Amino acid sequence: MLEIKHLSFAVEDESAGKEIIKDISLSIPDGKLIVITGPNGGGKSTLAKLIAGIEKPTSGQIIFNGEDITGLSITERAKKGIAFAFQQPVKFKGIQVLDLIRLAAGRELSIADACVYLSMVGLCAREYISREVNASLSGGELKRIEIATVLARKSLLTLFDEPEAGIDLWSFSNLIDVFQKQREEIADRSILIISHQERILNIADEIVVLNSGVIEKQGG
Amino acid sequence: MELNSIQQYLLREIADIDGEIKGAYNIRSDSMSIGRQSTENVEIVSKTGVSGMDIFIKPDTKGESVHIPVVMTQSGLKETVYNDFFIGDNADIEIVAGCGIDNCGNHDSEHDGIHRFYVGKNAKVKYVEKHFGSGEGTGKRILNPVTEVYMEEGSTCEMEMVQIKGVDDTSRKTVAELKAGAKLIVRERLMTHGLQQALSDYAVSLNGEGANADVVSRGVARDDSYQKLDLKIVGNAACKGHTECDSIIMDNGKILAVPALEANDVDASLVHEAAIGKIAGDQIVKLMTLGLTESEAEEQIINGFLR
Numbered sequence: 335m336l337e338i339k340h341l342s343f344a345v346e347d348e349s350a351g352k353e354i355i356k357d358i359s360l361s362i363p364d365g366k367l368i369v370i371t372g373p374n375g376g377g378k379s380t381l382a383k384l385i386a387g388i389e390k391p392t393s394g395q396i397i398f399n400g401e402d403i404t405g406l407s408i409t410e411r412a413k414k415g416i417a418f419a420f421q422q423p424v425k426f427k428g429i430q431v432l433d434l435i436r437l438a439a440g441r442e443l444s445i446a447d448a449c450v451y452l453s454m455v456g457l458c459a460r461e462y463i464s465r466e467v468n469a470s471l472s473g474g475e476l477k478r479i480e481i482a483t484v485l486a487r488k489s490l491l492t493l494f495d496e497p498e499a500g501i502d503l504w505s506f507s508n509l510i511d512v513f514q515k516q517r518e519e520i521a522d523r524s525i526l527i528i529s530h531q532e533r534i535l536n537i538a539d540e541i542v543v544l545n546s547g548v549i550e551k552q553g554g
Numbered sequence: 555m556e557l558n559s560i561q562q563y564l565l566r567e568i569a570d571i572d573g574e575i576k577g578a579y580n581i582r583s584d585s586m587s588i589g590r591q592s593t594e595n596v597e598i599v600s601k602t603g604v605s606g607m608d609i610f611i612k613p614d615t616k617g618e619s620v621h622i623p624v625v626m627t628q629s630g631l632k633e634t635v636y637n638d639f640f641i642g643d644n645a646d647i648e649i650v651a652g653c654g655i656d657n658c659g660n661h662d663s664e665h666d667g668i669h670r671f672y673v674g675k676n677a678k679v680k681y682v683e684k685h686f687g688s689g690e691g692t693g694k695r696i697l698n699p700v701t702e703v704y705m706e707e708g709s710t711c712e713m714e715m716v717q718i719k720g721v722d723d724t725s726r727k728t729v730a731e732l733k734a735g736a737k738l739i740v741r742e743r744l745m746t747h748g749l750q751q752a753l754s755d756y757a758v759s760l761n762g763e764g765a766n767a768d769v770v771s772r773g774v775a776r777d778d779s780y781q782k783l784d785l786k787i788v789g790n791a792a793c794k795g796h797t798e799c800d801s802i803i804m805d806n807g808k809i810l811a812v813p814a815l816e817a818n819d820v821d822a823s824l825v826h827e828a829a830i831g832k833i834a835g836d837q838i839v840k841l842m843t844l845g846l847t848e849s850e851a852e853e854q855i856i857n858g859f860l861r
């Protein structure tokens with residue numbers, strides 16, 4: 335269970351501070367799939383980054399399973415079970431797909447076990463396992479690898495920032511299946527997806543509309 | 555051949571030698587050959603007048619290897635060693651060199667290896683060289699290798715040159731001359747830390763039609779260390795050349811990259827790329843979201859980069 339209490343986030347602008355998240359309160363109960371949607375620039379990605387610890391809030395609290403994690407680092411939050419799938423996957427030099435999946439799983443996965451996660455996102459695992467996570471992969475491939483690494487974490491709360499971005503339609507159907515399966519498997523886990531995609535909105539237990547840094551609508 | 559524990563440690567680090575060596579080899583320890591074996595196709599002969607060896611690889615030799623590691627365990631040793639490789643036409647050989655210095659004293663130890671390769675027509679060479687230093691002494695560990703490669707028509711040479719750790723001062727010089735259809739691939743990895751200095755200088759001449767060189771140097775300069783990379787390719791025929799210096803700086807590390815291309819033929823196609831920067835912040839953040847600490851993330855990124 336994640337509880338966000340009166341969370342605000344502002345950036346220093348040239349002239350004055352610009353508030354991107356304005357006093358938001360929100361709960362994400364266990365076993366639920368919540369989708370946050372809304373116009374670009376509304377603060378969706380920032381909210382996800384605040385939860386993962388990538389950004390620090392100006393004020394407010396983030397409570398995860400009863401513990402105040404507002405002051406914890408990205409690493410500490412990851413260890414408590416928060417996973418984050420980037421909208422723009424990060425590229426590396428020399429680090430291979432297998433390395434990244436092993437790091438995500440936090441143990442020496444066998445190649446066969448690592449391949450399971452790649453197959454889940456529609457990649458032919460054998461072709462990708464020893465590829466470098468660099469610009470030789472297409473945007474769609476990188477995105478699917480990003481999602482595979484997050485699935486390998488088996489986290490309590492998984493944040494997906496626009497998982498549909500850069501993914502072709504065929505793989506997208508696959509992805510919807512993955513999310514639905516995840517939800518069926520998770521009694522004590524929750525998923526938060528930032529998305530504009532109707533098909534993702536359709537599988538949500540609850541939809542939150544974020545606009546100009548405030549929750550405009552919320553409902554099942 | 556009896557090896558002490560320091561010798562064993564250094565040999566493992568530089569040449570993955572753990573126990574028996576297959577094929578031809580010469581192990582040099584503190585300026586003495588402590589073990590040598592020639593084979594039917596690979597003959598190792600000591601030079602006269604200067605320190606070093608001539609290594610003859612018969613034409614058409616296939617799938618054999620030569621190991622010629624050097625270890626230094628006495629503080630204050632300085633040596634210059636000349637090794638010449640004569641690789642026969644159509645031979646296919648792996649050569650594993652490398653030098654490990656353990657300096658526990660307060661005198662500088664220095665090994666300058668001058669390696670010359672005469673690569674016959676259509677021969678294939680894979681050359682692996684690892685440099686490594688250890689020991690707690692204040693004496694420096696210095697390695698100044700010179701590598702010269704003379705390639706006949708249609709030959710291929712793949713060189714992997716790695717300075718892993720602990721070498722205080724290095725000045726590396728690599729010269730290559732390629733005839734028609736010859737192909738040179740160089741993968742250099744340099745890691746410097748503390749107050750170390752590393753200079754690496756390449757001069758590759760593509761002299762024949764279809765000659766091809768791909769020289770990639772990746773470096774990481776940590777602490778207060780300094781690296782200078784001088785990569786030059788000269789195209790004297792219809793040829794292809796590519797150089798790449800890709801470097802990460804950390805702490806107060808400094809790197810100077812000086813890529814140079816010279817085209818003396820209208821059909822020479824030469825490209826260079828050079829990039830220096832610190833580790834990208836988003837790479838660290840991504841690995842932290844996987845549960846790694848910031849320093850664990852840096853280690854993973856560097857290990858991958860220098861792989």
